[in-house]
Amino acid sequence: MSKSHKGLNTICTHTGEIKDEQFQGAVSPIYLSSSYAFMDVDVKRYPRYFNTPNQEGLSKKIAALEKTEAGMIFGSGMAAVSTALLAFLRSGDHVVLQETLYGGTYNLVVEEFEKYGITYSFTEDLSEAAFAKAITPHTKVIYIETPSNPLMKVTDMKMVATLAKKHGIVTMIDNTFASPVNQNPADFGIDIILHSATKYMGGHSDICAGAIAASQEHMDRIWNLAKNLGGSLSDLTVWMLERSMKTMALRVKAQNRNAKKIAKWLDKKDEISRVYYPGLKSHPDYKLAKEQMSGFGGMMSFELVSHIDAEDFQKALQLIKPSMSLAGVESTMLCPAQTSHSLLGEEERAKQGIADGLIRFSVGIEEKADLMEDIDQALKAVLKKTVLVAD
Numbered sequence: 001m002s003k004s005h006k007g008l009n010t011i012c013t014h015t016g017e018i019k020d021e022q023f024q025g026a027v028s029p030i031y032l033s034s035s036y037a038f039m040d041v042d043v044k045r046y047p048r049y050f051n052t053p054n055q056e057g058l059s060k061k062i063a064a065l066e067k068t069e070a071g072m073i074f075g076s077g078m079a080a081v082s083t084a085l086l087a088f089l090r091s092g093d094h095v096v097l098q099e100t101l102y103g104g105t106y107n108l109v110v111e112e113f114e115k116y117g118i119t120y121s122f123t124e125d126l127s128e129a130a131f132a133k134a135i136t137p138h139t140k141v142i143y144i145e146t147p148s149n150p151l152m153k154v155t156d157m158k159m160v161a162t163l164a165k166k167h168g169i170v171t172m173i174d175n176t177f178a179s180p181v182n183q184n185p186a187d188f189g190i191d192i193i194l195h196s197a198t199k200y201m202g203g204h205s206d207i208c209a210g211a212i213a214a215s216q217e218h219m220d221r222i223w224n225l226a227k228n229l230g231g232s233l234s235d236l237t238v239w240m241l242e243r244s245m246k247t248m249a250l251r252v253k254a255q256n257r258n259a260k261k262i263a264k265w266l267d268k269k270d271e272i273s274r275v276y277y278p279g280l281k282s283h284p285d286y287k288l289a290k291e292q293m294s295g296f297g298g299m300m301s302f303e304l305v306s307h308i309d310a311e312d313f314q315k316a317l318q319l320i321k322p323s324m325s326l327a328g329v330e331s332t333m334l335c336p337a338q339t340s341h342s343l344l345g346e347e348e349r350a351k352q353g354i355a356d357g358l359i360r361f362s363v364g365i366e367e368k369a370d371l372m373e374d375i376d377q378a379l380k381a382v383l384k385k386t387v388l389v390a391d
């Protein structure tokens, strides 16, 4: 069986592992050297060159998962995002970014790009017309993120890749929310695939890391800048990430199943006015999501009816943790208006459709009945409180 035909769980478990020649141990040894021989060797190894044995091994797993020629591991998702963008943009260049983006990426662009002489436009929406309209003769990169945070809007990857190719523009995607388990952008012609490995790849809320998958040619260009910026990941954490990724497909598929069932259940509840999950037929992008995703993911958002206070609801939860990050095996919730999108201001949030009662839900691997019971008891507790206050 050739390497490219291995199944998902086999890639997660084995691809890129380092054979323990000395003791025949079952898992990759950790190589912590920051100093390697330079004479009579093929590779000059150094952690900041992204080529220690553990970095190289895990990069192969990333590439195999995303079906690309090359992979790279970074010290954070933002190290991967910033290095990729700056590798393909120079003074005088323009980048088109989709309207909704991860907050850190948005901040990188609006706070930093001006001083490098890089101009940018955000699309008006996710339609082909909006992307086409944003392109200028200086556009070098189109950057997308799908499904996006927090309303799980879906961007048509094939449309974007085709449009970009017509203009000789490089495409980049933040594939964090879907993970390589649910979506492989390379299949649709996207050039450079970015991940916050802090999320589904790590999966246990205990690692901060990033990853890139791309062709060797594109990766060489990224590497040239990466070694100068220095955003490499410690080999101890590289090893922990390899360990976490062995169970990534198992975890993510369990999260897919939980999320789909819970989204359907929430959709029928009187206390919930709207559910945003790409796997619901009522989601405006359901058809597109079905075409380009093999699973709908573990992320969703829902809106509480106006008389339920989002903060009170989160405080009443007993099992589900109110927490900023996402994609761990444990379920977490946050209120974007109070956290990730608080800096936007009320008006801009309203424009983007982010209501005060919107809750973002990162569904974990717990038993779905326990998660539903927790939501139910929290709703009951706040409704009771509301009635008491009204009295």
Ligand SMILES: *Cc1c(COP(=O)(O)O)cnc(C)c1O
Residues within 6 Å of the ligand: 076, 077, 078, 079, 102, 104, 174, 176, 177, 195, 196, 197, 198, 199, 208, 209, 210
């Ligand atoms: C968390 C996240 C990032 C940034 O990753 P860090 O590891 O925190 O640097 C980028 N994109 C998305 C979609 C994320 O959720």
